[in-house]
Amino acid sequence: MPEFTLWDIVHNLLLAARWTVLLSILAFVLGSIVGLALLLVRTAGNRWAVRFVRGYVELFQGTPLLMQLFIVFFGLPLLGLDVSPWIAATFGLTLFTSAFLTEIWRGCVESVAKGQWEASTALGMNFTQQMLYVILPQALRIAVPPTVGFSVQVVKGTAVTSIIGFVELTKAGTMITNATYAPFTVYGCVAVLYFLICYPLSLYARHLEGKFRHVTR
Amino acid sequence: MAYQFDFGAILPHWKLLLDGVVLTTELAAIGAVAGVGLGILGAWARTARTPVISQLVGVYVELIRNTPFLVQLFFIFFGLPALGIKLSEFQAAALAMVVNLGAYSTEIVRAGIQAIPAGQIEAAQSLAMNRVQIFRYIIIRPALKKIWPALSSQVVIVMLGSSVCSQIAAEELTFAANYIQGMNFRAFEVYFVTTGLYLVMSILLRQILKVFGNFLFERRNHA
Numbered sequence: 001m002p003e004f005t006l007w008d009i010v011h012n013l014l015l016a017a018r019w020t021v022l023l024s025i026l027a028f029v030l031g032s033i034v035g036l037a038l039l040l041v042r043t044a045g046n047r048w049a050v051r052f053v054r055g056y057v058e059l060f061q062g063t064p065l066l067m068q069l070f071i072v073f074f075g076l077p078l079l080g081l082d083v084s085p086w087i088a089a090t091f092g093l094t095l096f097t098s099a100f101l102t103e104i105w106r107g108c109v110e111s112v113a114k115g116q117w118e119a120s121t122a123l124g125m126n127f128t129q130q131m132l133y134v135i136l137p138q139a140l141r142i143a144v145p146p147t148v149g150f151s152v153q154v155v156k157g158t159a160v161t162s163i164i165g166f167v168e169l170t171k172a173g174t175m176i177t178n179a180t181y182a183p184f185t186v187y188g189c190v191a192v193l194y195f196l197i198c199y200p201l202s203l204y205a206r207h208l209e210g211k212f213r214h215v216t217r
Numbered sequence: 218m219a220y221q222f223d224f225g226a227i228l229p230h231w232k233l234l235l236d237g238v239v240l241t242t243e244l245a246a247i248g249a250v251a252g253v254g255l256g257i258l259g260a261w262a263r264t265a266r267t268p269v270i271s272q273l274v275g276v277y278v279e280l281i282r283n284t285p286f287l288v289q290l291f292f293i294f295f296g297l298p299a300l301g302i303k304l305s306e307f308q309a310a311a312l313a314m315v316v317n318l319g320a321y322s323t324e325i326v327r328a329g330i331q332a333i334p335a336g337q338i339e340a341a342q343s344l345a346m347n348r349v350q351i352f353r354y355i356i357i358r359p360a361l362k363k364i365w366p367a368l369s370s371q372v373v374i375v376m377l378g379s380s381v382c383s384q385i386a387a388e389e390l391t392f393a394a395n396y397i398q399g400m401n402f403r404a405f406e407v408y409f410v411t412t413g414l415y416l417v418m419s420i421l422l423r424q425i426l427k428v429f430g431n432f433l434f435e436r437r438n439h440a
């Protein structure tokens with residue numbers, strides 16, 4: 001049996017951490033696109049559109065991420081699609097992210113004063129123009145800190161994808177543990193690596209919060 | 218060949234699912250009570266003027282909030298035995314939930330405490346209330362009332378997060394689902410039904426916490 005030094009463990013974990021980062025970025029970017037689409041549907045749409053988006057959010061916020069991943073992983077093949085853990089993880093996390101982001105952003109859009117809608121209507125703007133030139137620029141400002149804060153949840157969410165067999169940081173930790181019988185060291189290192197990814201994001205979110213609070217006052 | 222759904226295949230195993238629901242509820246209850254208790258303690262330590270303790274609590278909060286629950290669980294269940302601390306699956310799952318919720322609720326409760334106007338505390342001091350009385354009547358009750366919705370959401374998140382405890386073979390709802398799936402190979406149906414159960418549980422839990430909050434904060438105000 002080969003001997004594992006601490007460096008071997010860290011080195012292999014770092015290689016796996018690339019997949020954690022890549023999956024996080026993918027889920028965050030795709031989730032943002034879907035989330036924005038849902039936000040527009042909800043803001044522009046009729047009562048049924050509002051209900052649909054509300055139900056969507058309730059569904060994803062009211063069930064475990066692991067179940068969502070299982071349903072995607074076992075459900076998509078029933079539709080005749082051949083899904084790898086990689087695709088299932090991206091797809092599942094994208095839906096999860098979009099539900100949370102659309103809810104965060106809804107709050108931001110609603111916090112834009114009602115007079116702004118009325119004023120832009122009075123100026124003869126249509127919905128696209130209102131959104132593009134009046135509402136979103138103001139909402140975006142409030143939205144940035146909680147959005148950055150939520151990115152930490154996305155990174156942590158990627159750990160759950162290890163359960164459907166996607167080899168990222170946590171899965172690599174389990175595999176290395178099985179080879180080294182040193183769970184304390186390995187999972188300790190795994191936790192440190194997650195911390196190194198997440199903590200800067202948390203700090204940045206807090207920094208933005210302070211900055212924007214200053215601006216709006 | 219089209220897939221034939223067979224939700225009936227789950228029916229014979231309803232008792233396993235029920236056992237899973239019970240265990241998930243137990244985990245959530247332990248996590249909620251002890252976790253929020255820990256959070257109140259943590260918030261108190263964080264706002265008290267003892268630099269070392271306050272900083273230690275700060276490190277705990279940041280460590281937990283910036284690492285995945287699953288890794289915390291693995292560390293507790295697989296890692297701690299190296300230090301001679303051996304826990305059963307259930308104990309490890311419960312401990313992980315308490316430690317996790319403790320960190321989040323420390324932050325939430327602290328935000329509530331910081332929102333208490335300084336004048337209230339000064340007024341209590343001028344009424345000759347001691348520190349414990351001030352904390353109990355002037356600080357923590359209004360603080361908890363203010364942050365109750367945020368705290369409730371966090372409790373629901375932790376309850377849903379307990380589904381990953383199946384990975385250390387704690388026999389909660391997801392574990393039951395995995396087990397049934399291993400017997401009848403009806404993965405989609407089993408997970409679909411289980412997801413529904415979780416949804417019902419989270420809606421119920423939210424309602425219970427709301428009613429409990431009303432009971433806790435409204436009634437005695439009129440007394």
